[in-house]
Amino acid sequence: MASAKATMGQEKQQHFVLKSGHSMPAVGLGTWRAGSDTAHSVQTAITEAGYRHVDTAAEYGVEKEVGKGLKAAMEAGIDRKDLFVTSKLWCTNLVPERVRPALENTLKDLQLDYIDLYHIHWPFRLKDGAHKPPEAGEVLEFDMEGVWKEMENLVKDGLVKDIGVCNYTVTKLDRLLRSAKIPPAVCQMEMHPGWKNDKMFEACKKRGIHVTAYSPLGSSEKNLAHDPVVEKVANKLNKTPGQVLIRWALQRGTSVIPKSSKDERIKENIQVFGWEIPEEDFKVLCSIKDEKRVLTGEELFVNKTHGPYKSASEVWDHEN
Numbered sequence: 001m002a003s004a005k006a007t008m009g010q011e012k013q014q015h016f017v018l019k020s021g022h023s024m025p026a027v028g029l030g031t032w033r034a035g036s037d038t039a040h041s042v043q044t045a046i047t048e049a050g051y052r053h054v055d056t057a058a059e060y061g062v063e064k065e066v067g068k069g070l071k072a073a074m075e076a077g078i079d080r081k082d083l084f085v086t087s088k089l090w091c092t093n094l095v096p097e098r099v100r101p102a103l104e105n106t107l108k109d110l111q112l113d114y115i116d117l118y119h120i121h122w123p124f125r126l127k128d129g130a131h132k133p134p135e136a137g138e139v140l141e142f143d144m145e146g147v148w149k150e151m152e153n154l155v156k157d158g159l160v161k162d163i164g165v166c167n168y169t170v171t172k173l174d175r176l177l178r179s180a181k182i183p184p185a186v187c188q189m190e191m192h193p194g195w196k197n198d199k200m201f202e203a204c205k206k207r208g209i210h211v212t213a214y215s216p217l218g219s220s221e222k223n224l225a226h227d228p229v230v231e232k233v234a235n236k237l238n239k240t241p242g243q244v245l246i247r248w249a250l251q252r253g254t255s256v257i258p259k260s261s262k263d264e265r266i267k268e269n270i271q272v273f274g275w276e277i278p279e280e281d282f283k284v285l286c287s288i289k290d291e292k293r294v295l296t297g298e299e300l301f302v303n304k305t306h307g308p309y310k311s312a313s314e315v316w317d318h319e320n
Contacts, residue, residue, distance in 0.1 A: 013026065013250075013273055014026050014027075014273055016210055016255055018162055018185040018186065018210050019183065019185050019208055019209070019210075020161070020162050020185055022116070022161055022162055022185070023084075024053065024084055024116075024117070024186070024210065024255055025051070025052045025053035025084050025255070026250055026255050026256070027051065027053065027246065027250075027255070027256055027257075027258070027269070027270050027272060028051065028053030028054060028055045028084070028086065028212075028255065028256070028257040029041065029042065029045040029051050029053070029054050029055065029257065029258075029259070029266065030055050030214065030257040030258055030259030031054065031055060031056045031057075031060055031062050031066055031259065032057070032060050032214075032259055033060070033259070034060070034062050034065075034259060034261055035062075035261055036065075037261050038062045038065035038066055038069065038261075039065040039066070039068035039069040039072070040069065041069065041260070041261050041263075041266060042054055042065070042066050042068075042069025042070060042072075042073065043068075043069040043072040043073050043076075044263050044266055044267075045069075045266050045270075046069070046070075046073035046078055046083070047072075047073050047076045047078065048263075048267065049266050049267040049270050050270060051266075051270055052082055052083055052084055053083075053084040053085075053086070053255075053257070054066060054069075054070065054083070054084075054085050054086070055086040055188075055212075055214075055257040056085070056086065056087050056088075056110075057087055057088035057090070057119075057121055058087065058088065058089070058090050058093075058102065058105070058106055058109075059088065059090040059091075059121060063087065063106055063109035063110055064109045066109075066110060067109050067110040067111040067112070068111075070083065070085065070110060070111065070112070071111050080112070083116075084116045084117070085110065085112065085115045085116050085117075086115065086116060086117040086118075086119065086188075086212075086257075087103075087106045087110070087115050087117075087118055087119070088118070088119040088120070088121035088166060089102055089103070089118065089119065089120055089121055089147075089151075090102070090121050091121060091122050091124055091125055091126040091130075091300070092125075092126050092127070092128050092130070094120070094124075094125040094126075094142050094143075094147050095125065095143065095146075095147065096143065096146040096147055096149065096150045099147055099150035099151060099154070100150060100153070100154065100159075103115075103118060103154055103159060103160065104159075107159070113159075114158060114159050114160060114161065115159075115160055115161070116160075116161045116162060117160070117161065117162045117163070117164055117185065117186060118151065118154060118160040118162075118163050118164070119163070119164045119165055119166045119186070119188055120147065120148075120151070120164075120165045120166065121166050121167070122166065122167045122297065122300065122301070123142060123144065123165065123167065123168055123172050124139060124142060124297075124300070124301050124309075124315075125139070125140040125141065125142040125143075126138060126139060126140065126300070126301075127139075127140055132299050132300060133298070133299050133300070133301075133302055133303060134300070134301060134302075134303050135303065135306075136303060136305075136306035137306070138303075139301055139303065139307075139308055139309065144172070144175065144176060145176075145179040148163075148176060148179065148180055149179075149181075151163040151182075152180070152181055152182045155182055162185035162186065163182060163184060163185065164184045164185050164186035164187060164188065164209075165184045165186075165187050165188070166187070166188040166189065166214075167188075167189060167190075167295075167297065168187055168189070168200070169200065169316055169317040169319045170199060170200060170203040170317075170319060171317040171319065172317065173187065173200075173203060173204075173207070173209075177207065183207070183208075183209065184209055185209070185210060186209065186210045186211070186212055186255075187200070187204045187209050187210070187211055187212070188211075188212040188213075188214055188257075189201075189211065189212075189213065189214065190213075190214055190215050190293060190294060190295050191211070191213035191214070191215075191216070191249065191252075191254060192213065192215060192216050192217065192218050192224055192245060192248075192249070193224060193227075193229075193230070193245070193248060193285045193286060193288040194218050194222055194224050194227070194288055194291060194292070194294075195291050195292060195293050195294065196286065196291065197293075197320075199319060199320055200319075201252075201254075205253070210254075210255065211253070211254045211255075212254060212255045212256065212257060213249045213252075213254045213255070213256045213257070214257055215294060215295065216245050216246055216248075216249050216256045216257070216258050217241075217242055217245050217246075217258060218245075218294060219294040219295070221294060222292075222294055224241070224245055224288075225240075225241040225242055225245065226241070227241075227288065229284060229285065229288055230244055230245060230285065230288075233277065233281045233284065233285060236281065237275070237277065237281070239275075240268055242258065242265065242268060242269055243268060243269065243271060243272055244277065244285070246258055246269055246272045247272045247275070247276070247277050248277060248282065248285050250272060251276065251277060251282060293312075293316075293320075296312040296315070296316075297312060297315045297316075298311075298312040298315070301315050302314075302315065
């Protein structure tokens with residue numbers, strides 16, 4: 001009986017229940033910059049490492065490969081209903097009439113009849129073929145309410161189980177909530193000990209919106225796996241720095257989507273259940289200084305001369 005209880009406790013820990021009542025696996029495989037081995041990575045993650053959540057996006061350019069990996073996993077005996085697949089609507093498609101065609105394209109590439117979660121990737125509309133950084137006139141007016149209504153229609157028609165947002169601010173989230181009939185189930189954002197994103201995290205908690213942390217290990221320019229504080233905690237717990245950073249995200253109450261294309265690392269990254277970071281070590285990780293956002297959106301949305309966003313701070317509504 002005790003072992004059954006322990007198993008149930010661990011099972012509960014491995015999922016989060018969304019507002020809709022749907023269950024979301026706590027750890028997912030990220031596929032941003034996943035490269036040519038994406039199909040293999042997805043299949044390995046599901047069939048060998050036990051992942052049940054895969055996070056992708058049209059803009060990543062890998063959805064066909066993700067689809068091949070999902071198909072191979074299902075052919076190996078994994079039920080579709082046991083998988084949780086997330087994708088995202090790109091900025092050039094942020095007009096009401098493009099929402100459904102964009103999703104239909106994603107479903108075709110993923111070889112699926114529905115996806116579990118569909119996000120607005122960034123809350124900014126870009127002109128087709130926009131440059132990086134954008135030139136004058138390439139960041140367009142975004143009809144957030146109209147686009148969200150079309151996202152809600154995808155839920156009503158059974159093409160998507162839940163809808164959510166990425167890279168939102170409290171200001172933009174509250175604007176959306178004023179008109180939404182189906183509130184966002186999930187907000188996905190950059191989050192790690194080097195950028196705790198507390199303001200947005202607390203705002204989501206208050207509004208009953210689940211948070212998914214992306215870039216949990218930081219990035220190439222701020223790789224937290226090599227941070228001495230993280231390394232010290234990892235050595236103490238006999239875990240890898242990556243496992244400590246993923247576990248940190250889980251203990252904060254967020255799901256997390258680490259990315260790796262190495263089989264060994266993919267398997268390591270989900271070995272984060274059945275143990276905890278002790279409170280004193282958790283606090284030490286939370287106290288890492290020099291917090292800063294790695295993904296500022298500047299390259300995508302800022303035109304310092306013509307605007308409408310002339311700084312990264314404006315992209316984030318001067319909230320942090």
